[in-house]
Amino acid sequence: MTEMTESKNGRYHTPVMLDEVIWLMNPKPGGTYVDCTLGSGGHTLGLVERMGTGGTIVGIDRDEDAIAAAKRELKHCSDSLIFVNGSFSELEEIVRSLDIEQVDGILFDLGVSSYQLDEPLRGFSYTENGPLDMRMQQGKGVSASDLVNNLPFEELRDILKDYGEERWASRIAEFIVKRRDTAPILTTGELVEVIKAAIPASARRSGPHPARRTFQALRIAVNRELDELRSGLGQAVRILAPGGRLVVISYHSLEDRIVKTVFRKMSGSRNQGCLRILTKKPIIPSKEEVISNPRSRSAKLRAAEKF
């Protein structure tokens, strides 16, 4: 396990749109809730405080460091909590294994935590050097380095284009393939150098860090984030009790599109309609929140209630 460093505000991650999440989840004493993306437990803490006594929150995270951090942060309220190190694509199985039939609210706060981004050893950071890993579930499945060093050019290009919306996808994939013929790309620093060489200097002068889109794309591919989301949302709708709330915060247009589509499909009157959409348009963070927590800037929150 990697060693953890606290962020500047003393938490490992600042929960995004906390008030909005609590208001929409509306936790009740004695209720049962699932936080599918526990992180360091910021949202769960807010839910426990609001829920009062007698209820249960199941906190799931596929990252064992996150589970360890949340256990420390939430020590004082552990009577109400069940921690599970697993993926939300196993949501139904996890909940059934705890002898829970239905739940009153489910939260997904997608993407990576500040801890994961800021810890160079996890390989998500393009500003610090570290192993090119990016696996949320440490040691399981393929790493970013496996993809970068083994995928055919076309697949690499399509990942960068589709998941990163990277304008220079083709050139970056070309440069990666050329570079790995000489030596494998094993660190985040090496990949950043290849990306910088691929993107023309004039295009690098403005806008975000030149490696941001490529890193985002690889992270999504490594962790199969979009498949996880589709699977997790479907299971969440099935295990919600009537009147139960589903709240999803996404940080990427592809994720938001999936949430929107599932909500629309499940709220349609023709087929298996069982959701009432609570947010006609996604809720976004206030200006003040974006200033105090810039990582919240791309967040979009959608919520629905089962009937």
Ligand SMILES: C[S@@+](CC[C@H](N)C(=O)[O-])C[C@H]1O[C@@H](n2cnc3c(N)ncnc32)[C@H](O)[C@@H]1O
């Ligand atoms: C944005 S952070 C959540 C932060 C949390 N809400 C808080 O307040 O601290 C996202 C978390 O979800 C976890 N995660 C992402 N995809 C997951 C999945 N498919 N299954 C379980 N956990 C996942 C990540 O490991 C990360 O810790």
